[in-house]
Amino acid sequence: MFSATDFIPQPYSHSIEKGSFQWSAPSNIALVKYWGKKEDQIPANPSVSFTLNNCKTITKLAFAKKQNQDVFSFDLLFEGKSKEDFKPKIQKFLERIESYLPFLKEYHFTIDTQNTFPHSSGIASSASGMAALAMNLMSLEKALSRNLGTEMTEDYFYQKASFLARLGSGSACRSVKGKVVVWGNQENIKGSSDLFGVEFPNAIHENFKNYQDTILLVDKGEKQVSSSVGHDLMHNHPFAERRFAQAHENLDKLITVFESGNLNEFITIVESEALTLHAMMMTSIPYFILMKPNTLQIINAIWKFRNETKIPVCFTLDAGANVHVLYPESVKEKVIQFIKAELVGYCQNGQYICDEIGRGSVEIL
Missing domain, CATH: 3.30.230.10 (Ribosomal Protein S5; domain 2)
Structure with a gap:
């Protein structure tokens, strides 16, 4: 140890x-x-x-x-x-x-x-x-x-x-x-x-190889509450202990999901985690909201698109307003089309970043 x-x-x-x-x-x-x-x-x-x-x-x-x-x-x-x-x-x-x-x-x-x-x-x-x-x-x-x-x-x-x-x-x-x-x-x-x-260290299914993350820049300004302040507000949070237990449970579930490649279960866990994070912010004292109206518009549009097409695309959020759109590489073309047609209008100056799973830090010689 x-x-x-x-x-x-x-x-x-x-x-x-x-x-x-x-x-x-x-x-x-x-x-x-x-x-x-x-x-x-x-x-x-x-x-x-x-x-x-x-x-x-x-x-x-x-x-x-x-x-x-x-x-x-x-x-x-x-x-x-x-x-x-x-x-x-x-x-x-x-x-x-x-x-x-x-x-x-x-x-x-x-x-x-x-x-x-x-x-x-x-x-x-x-x-x-x-x-x-x-x-x-x-x-x-x-x-x-x-x-x-x-x-x-x-x-x-x-x-x-x-x-x-x-x-x-x-x-x-x-x-x-x-x-x-x-x-x-x-x-x-x-x-x-x-x-x-x-x-x-465990097995990861082919479904998650080269997974895509398109980041929709809803608000590029500084957050009104820093992550450090947000973390500190968990000390006396009424739901803190249950939240910490939930994280352990969800991580255990992801071990199985990564091995099986079950994208529906992956989507449920990841979106639930994102919304729980922001629920913790909204229920702390003092409380705060980092999502913007366009964040919610994007989330609803993703849910509608997924429901209609059955394409396994989902969202997650960090401690901010921007939306990370996650999806397997196999559906990249269709999701990018959807983003350009329906989501770009919710981004600040129409800006988004196309990203994907990387390998970590690299020395530049």
């Missing part, structure tokens, strides 16, 4: 004056939702997600040894411009992970990051952003560890990257590696952990 202390390294034997790494990390879309957390970014319930392919953050980390090693030192560029309002979140992240990466105060970092999708619009930009940063920091640790006598294993590298990413943004631990990723202890999923995400 892993504990956080397993990620505290031995003293480094190697020294590096300066250099840089670059990684891309994808967003992910949860099927069973994580909502509510304990101390140290530990989830109140397990979750499972599809890793996306096109919606990603690309981050270059440049580093150089510095004189004053008492403080963290970094510059943050977002899409080429200095981004001061992101800095407190990065500062907090570095403080949380310092015991696991004791070299952090030895360097001045330049973090140069960009997204392929709108920031803070409900496409989990903090997940891809923190995962990309964690991958870069692990590349530096791997380089510093080279002369310890044993090469850092790939399993350790990715587990620790996921562990670190989680301390920046909980769902970021699901953006490190794998097509389908589980985060949180689940009795029937081998290797699952509250500390990091793991690739779903």
Whole structure:
């Protein structure tokens, strides 16, 4: 059984004056939702997600040894411009992970990051952003560890990257590696952990290979309530305990669904999870609604289309107004036609993103 202390390294034997790494990390879309957390970014319930392919953050980390090693030192560029309002979140992240990466105060970092999708619009930009940063920091640790006598294993590298990413943004631990990723202890999923995400270890039916996700951008603005605030509101939520139990139950059901390829059952679980997530927001104190009128229009249009055509298309939502339209690759042409004909009008400026299951973080050499 892993504990956080397993990620505290031995003293480094190697020294590096300066250099840089670059990684891309994808967003992910949860099927069973994580909502509510304990101390140290530990989830109140397990979750499972599809890793996306096109919606990603690309981050270059440049580093150089510095004189004053008492403080963290970094510059943050977002899409080429200095981004001061992101800095407190990065500062907090570095403080949380310092015991696991004791070299952090030895360097001045330049973090140069960009997204392929709108920031803070409900496409989990903090997940891809923190995962990309964690991958870069692990590349530096791997380089510093080279002369310890044993090469850092790939399993350790990715587990620790996921562990670190989680301390920046909980769902970021699901953006490190794998097509389908589980985060949180689940009795029937081998290797699952509250500390990091793991690739779903069981059989996955052909129906779910290369599954499609078209993201309808209903509202690209900043959410009026952040996910962090929403998670905190689960502490005294009247329905919290039942919700956490429901997540375990739905994850167990998905184990069977992934193996059997039962798309009708998949649709029921995924849509129920999306609506439950927003029901938790609407029934917390203070309560809030992140869906917009056009979100509901899209949901109703999807239900009508599915009922009339029997095409297995469904929706899910993150903590925002945008709608993720999920469907097997085999019906892609028909669903895209439907989206263009009936759903684009509900999108801000007619914008949507075509995505699909991806494979996780990738180093850019």
